[in-house]
Amino acid sequence: MSKTLIRAMILPMTGPDDFYPEGEIAIEGDRILSVGPKGSAPAGFVPDRVLDLPNDVVMPGLINTHTHAAMTMLRSYADDLPLMPWLTDKVWPFEAKMGKEDIYWGTKLALAEMILSGTTSMLDMYGDMDRVGDAVLETGTRAVLSRGMIGNAPNGEQAFQEQIELVENYHGAGDGRIQVMFGPHAPYTCSGEFLQKVKAEADRRGVGIHIHVAETLDEINTIKEQEGKTPVQWLNDLGIFGGHVVAAHCVHLTEEDINILAEKKVAVAHNPESNMKLNSGTAPVPEMIAKGVVVGLGTDGASSNNNLDLFGEMRSAALQQKLKKDSTALPAYEVLEMATIQGAKALGYEDIGMLAPGYKADLITINFDQPHFYPRFSIPAHLVYVAHAGDVRTMMVDGKFIMEERKLLTMDVKKICQEVEQRAKRIAAEFAD
Ligand SMILES: N[C@@H](CCSC[C@H]1O[C@@H](n2cnc3c(=O)[nH]cnc32)[C@H](O)[C@@H]1O)C(=O)O
Ligand SMILES: [Zn+2]
Incomplete structure (x- = not known):
């Protein structure tokens, strides 16, 4: 089973006061093992991969x-x-x-x-x-x-x-x-x-x-x-x-x-x-x-x-x-x-939507080291009133990375855009006359 450790700011969405400015989240296989401050991963947890993103906020997907x-x-x-x-x-x-x-x-x-x-x-x-x-x-x-x-x-x-x-x-x-x-x-x-x-x-x-x-x-x-x-x-x-x-x-x-x-x-x-x-x-x-x-x-x-x-x-x-x-x-x-x-x-899911032990590892990281995220008074307010799509850096679903550094790891975006452009235009052309 794969073992990943992500060190970052963590907004687990388990309650309005829950936030770890220097946190870490341990993931084993498709599930979250632990969430907490730095050093909170269980003793004996040896990750195959460590992601150090101190200026990113990790939150549920x-x-x-x-x-x-x-x-x-x-x-x-x-x-x-x-x-x-x-x-x-x-x-x-x-x-x-x-x-x-x-x-x-x-x-x-x-x-x-x-x-x-x-x-x-x-x-x-x-x-x-x-x-x-x-x-x-x-x-x-x-x-x-x-x-x-x-x-x-x-x-x-x-x-x-x-x-x-x-x-x-x-x-x-x-x-x-x-x-x-x-x-x-x-x-x-x-x-x-x-x-x-x-x-x-x-x-x-x-x-x-x-x-x-x-x-x-x-x-x-x-x-x-x-x-x-x-x-x-x-x-x-x-x-x-x-x-x-x-x-x-x-x-x-x-x-x-x-x-x-x-x-x-x-x-x-x-x-x-x-x-x-x-x-x-x-x-x-x-x-x-x-x-x-x-x-x-x-x-x-x-x-x-x-x-x-x-x-x-x-x-x-x-x-x-x-x-x-x-x-x-x-x-x-x-x-x-x-x-x-x-x-x-x-x-109808009981094990997604929060970052907590036992929950599925469906998460995103957001790059907060950008001018529009300073000063950092309120992380929730920044996420709702400031953040935009382009700030998302990483995505993991079911314990697997599907985006890193905004690169889609499971799809060929260029090919998809070209296919849709051609297909949509072909259909629209049928209404032209
Ligand atoms: N016509 C399709 C099935 C319909 S799927 C859902 C439908 O909801 C339509 N739809 C999208 N947005 C809305 C909305 O806001 N209200 C109502 N229908 C919508 C959408 O265009 C689509 O036709 C077929 O039998 O093959
Ligand atoms: Zn609809």
Whole structure:
């Protein structure tokens, strides 16, 4: 078993006061053995590799709780539109022309961008998820995969079958690096009957459900007209909640909705930049957290953001709440928790999101020896309000280095960029006349 020792500043995310200015973390195989001040590694621990990074901060890898990775293929293809015309006029016609290999390369590009910006895990919703799984397995990151199912579309049934195959072939793959959830797209694209069928099958197979919920006022009005209740109340009455559910967005909620999410332990994936860009609104994040709802952070796809950088997303999450409420809302450490430990809980992991003995060795180091990180009054505040993607130096997932000195060790970035450029342009050209 490999043994690694990293000496650096350590922000373990085990509590707001926990920080080791001169710390060390011992890793054995895929797990963390010890975390503490210099000299705290167990006697007899003889590392095969020592990484001395005294000016780096080590923290848990960031967790993206909602994305559509392969939508990097549509980056800056459709901008400055509200959700429904964006989806129906631009995104869905483009996606209809994307094949399996386009999705594979689009996902590889997303993973390259995610690693370079400190993200070790994602919850993804898309089609052809077997190829997404392959891309993740090759790259070495962690992912929860959900087959996005638009129940009302002609391919709704086929998507459901593909979702089942995904569970059978990929759930637990890569030594557990891959997990699977069912991915019914949204209340306005799936019937109650379809959603109940999904829930029954997900329960039977012991996996969770990932769904967009209460994203726009349009959605609230549509579901109110059709069902006479809010999307959250409708899903609750249908019996969709109660197991492991991750609801993306949850922008427009009543107090009763928040109570339901808390009571049914529905986790929420908050995507502030997508919500701002599509003018969806500001999610009641502090209100949800106050009631005990687990809220993680997501970027959504690269077509409504338009990047997959969780450092930018953390800053946006904090600033959006301060603008809407007051400057004390969503302080830095809470935002960091959303991007790490709360994200891990949302995805159903019990052994990632913190640096603690027994936890998986999923971590990043951030180069703090740069002008924008001095003086060092508050490490959490620097990480949320100052740091950006380019500051991430090292990434380890499952005890293996996958980036060092910003070099991706498991992928050929140049080739990926070229493939995506050609494939995306080829599809766009089909709409030219
Ligand atoms: N149409 C696909 C499956 C859908 S996957 C998930 C879908 O969510 C779409 N999507 C991306 N961002 C959002 C959002 O913010 N709200 C709703 N849908 C979104 C995305 O474009 C994609 O079509 C098929 O059957 O092959
Ligand atoms: Zn989405």
